[in-house]
Amino acid sequence: MVLDERADHDLLIDIRNDDKSSFQELFERYWEMLFRFCNSILEDEDHCQDIIQEIFTDLWQRRRILHIKNVKAFLFQAVRNKVAKHIRHIKLKRKHLEAIAKLSEVGLSADTIYELKELEHTIDEHLKILPSRCYRIFRLSRFENYSNKEIAQQLDISIRTVETQISRATKLLRASLKPELLVIVVLLFYYFF
Incomplete structure (x- = not known):
């Protein structure tokens, strides 16, 4: 074991x-080994292959900044995180589909649904002027349903940094969106995200 490490x-x-x-x-x-572990949870070979590929791609891209003490533990933790993200993503998709179904029940027209999509695009465009790290943190928090702790672990930063970056993005949205759009954004995040 020590020789492998x-x-x-x-x-x-x-x-x-x-x-x-x-x-x-x-x-x-x-x-x-990682593939078998991943597939034992997800039971989706194609997606597991993608997850393992992403982990190794990320390892290569971040090779100079990562400080890994135990490679095996690091890789298995990375698989756990990616699997958890995938499961959250599936739940979030289901949640969005349910929300769209509810909106349809309310009788929203195709025009209204189109306007909501345009609003989402507008929000994303406003957020894109943020520094990439701030943008990524906000998207993970508000659009992918990650907790601040999970974001901090994934990006190897403090929870306080995550909170600061989310606050920064929120302030930008408040300052740059018209008041009536801001109300809609708040409602969207409250009910759908």
Whole structure:
């Protein structure tokens, strides 16, 4: 066990120095194990393959800034986080579909539904002027239903930083949207997000 951890550690050092063969070796060492774990929860082979691919892609992209003590634990935690995100996403989709069904029951016209989509686009355009990190945090919080703690863990930042970034995005929306649009946004977030 200690030898495996040491070998993993050596691979990480090489990966940090852009060694693609070490990255490939790490990928081959853990891919099947991670896939089986993921599939035991989701029972969706295609999506599990995507999840594992995303994890390794992220590892490669962040290779110089990640400080990993135990590769196996890190990778399994990454799978757990991605699976939880996928499950939340499915629940959120279901929630949105239920909300659309409720809106349909209320008798919203196609024009009104189109206007709501336009409003969502307008909100997103206003948010895109934020720094990318702030934008990402706000989207994770308000559109993907992540808790502040989950966002902090995923992005390796403090919960206070998450709160500050969400507050910053909210202030921007308040300042940039017309008052009547702001009321609609608040209602949308309250009832649908």
